[in-house]
Amino acid sequence: MPFTLPPLPYSTSALAAQGMCQETLELHHGKHHNAYVTALNGLVESKGLAGKSLETIVAEAGKAGADGLPVLNQAGQHWNHALFWQVMSPKGGGDKLPGNLASKIDSDLGGLQAFKDAFKQAGVSQFGSGWAWLIIGSDGKLKVTKTPNGANPISTGEGTPILGCDVWEHAYYLDFRNVRPNYLENFLNKLVDWEVVGGLLDKGGLTTGQTA
Numbered sequence: 001m002p003f004t005l006p007p008l009p010y011s012t013s014a015l016a017a018q019g020m021c022q023e024t025l026e027l028h029h030g031k032h033h034n035a036y037v038t039a040l041n042g043l044v045e046s047k048g049l050a051g052k053s054l055e056t057i058v059a060e061a062g063k064a065g066a067d068g069l070p071v072l073n074q075a076g077q078h079w080n081h082a083l084f085w086q087v088m089s090p091k092g093g094g095d096k097l098p099g100n101l102a103s104k105i106d107s108d109l110g111g112l113q114a115f116k117d118a119f120k121q122a123g124v125s126q127f128g129s130g131w132a133w134l135i136i137g138s139d140g141k142l143k144v145t146k147t148p149n150g151a152n153p154i155s156t157g158e159g160t161p162i163l164g165c166d167v168w169e170h171a172y173y174l175d176f177r178n179v180r181p182n183y184l185e186n187f188l189n190k191l192v193d194w195e196v197v198g199g200l201l202d203k204g205g206l207t208t209g210q211t212a
């Protein structure tokens with residue numbers, strides 16, 4: 001089965017009032033994410049990926065180091081965006097977290113504000129393109145981390161993301177120009193659907209169900 005572009009779980013205009021305009025979503029989902037899917041499908045045969053899940057491909061490409069980069073760039077970005085669309089919603093924002101997530105953020109990260117500060121700092125300090133993450137670490141504790149380009153915590157072996165924020169310029173330039181800190185603050189305060197993140201915590205992270 002070729003990889004496919006997952007549909008947005010909302011319309012391209014649905015997040016405009018929350019700081020992500022229709023043009024951003026049309027380009028980001030319809031052009032950027034779609035290009036990663038198309039490029040990944042073009043690598044399935046030559047890289048021997050057939051039959052493997054997207055998660056396995058990302059993990060193996062990460063372990064392969066420089067040799068794995070051509071696959072990781074596309075497979076990682078396909079996975080990363082699949083998560084990104086899910087963790088935002090027109091119902092997102094606010095500080096009301098589901099109980100499981102709130103208590104784990106309290107115990108592992110020192111509370112919601114400390115988590116937000118760390119997440120924002122991760123995104124701001126990622127030099128160039130990349131992602132900020134909230135992950136279930138390999139020790140079972142929540143952690144905030146960041147990765148460059150198309151990598152993610154599955155490819156680095158750090159753990160499983162339950163929240164990710166795209167800090168490539170294509171994610172925020174139309175809405176926030178060069179001001180990445182404001183984009184990250186807006187993402188945390190107005191766009192994140194905490195119910196979805198809490199659900200992913202219960203499930204141990206996202207499984208896309210996509211297989212080459």
Ligand SMILES: [Fe+2]
Pocket residue numbers: 028032081166168170171
């Ligand atoms: Fe992106």
